[in-house]
Amino acid sequence: MQIEIRLFATFREGRFKKEIWELPEGTKVIDILNRLEIKPEEVAILLVNGLDAEPERILKDGDYISLFPPVGGG
């Protein structure tokens, strides 16, 4: 199945902005995080198809995930 991965802000550094990956059925968000070498605790906002999701979420063909790092300054 195909999953689109959208990275934001610092997550793009040394990685990419947007890619489509061919992945086996049953792949979870956490599997993608592991391959990206992003720890779940580094992610502030995790979206699947634009909606809030958990790392344990099992993905379906055509899903897209968006990852945002934490921003806390003022």
Added chain:
Amino acid sequence: MLTKGEKNLLGNIFRREKIKELTLELTQKISRETGLSQRAIEYFGLENGIVPQKYVRNIGSFTLAGQKKLLTSKVMVVGLGGLGGYVLEELCRAGVGEIVGVDSDAFDETNLNRQLLASEKSLGQKKANKAKKRAAEINQAVVVSGFASKIEDLPPAAWQGVELIFDCLDNIESRLYLEEKAQNLGVPLVHGAIGGWYGQVGIVWPGSNLLAKIYRERKKGIEQHLGNPPFTPAVAASYMVALGINLLLGNLDKENAFYFFDLKNMEFEKINL
């Protein structure tokens, strides 16, 4: 805002002086003559279809009724640094009638690259005091109180009548405290946070626990290694004020409106949380 007697008094003066245009000079003169606040006189003008000159360029974007609503609104700005300085500036110019500013810090040299209220002359001054001075320079009609206090130590009276709070803090712990406090008060929060070229803004409705969800046990964000360049706070603050004014004017749906922006790539993302 005005008693019947005060309205009669102002009505007589407006008729006597044949007032068609409300200038700053005239407002000050009437204030001296009647002992009424400039804000009350501006309010009376708006009620009678006369836009104070200082708000003329707001109209078209705000209606007269909207401008009147802003003039009677009371908001709190928590944090008067990068975000808070610009937020305060824009609220004063918009004519938001009462602003409570909160910050325990004094200016230091590392603030000079981005904080509107920071100047070489103001180093060492309390941010809350400088905020009051700045507000008075821009718009004397706005009532600004400054608390040189940590948000956690704010006296209960400071929260009185506040209908909207701007979260311009720079640390996650205090943000989570503020979210809980706002929830207990039933007051919405306009959240803003920045780091490097990036920032996020949104409305935190009471009970949504949005900040607790985003930050969890986290203590720091990407600002720790990206710093805070000059332009990001101004952009985030303007989004925050636009959101806040829209909320005060009743133009916002009660959905979780949250946005992430990237000034390096000029991107803007709406996020559904």
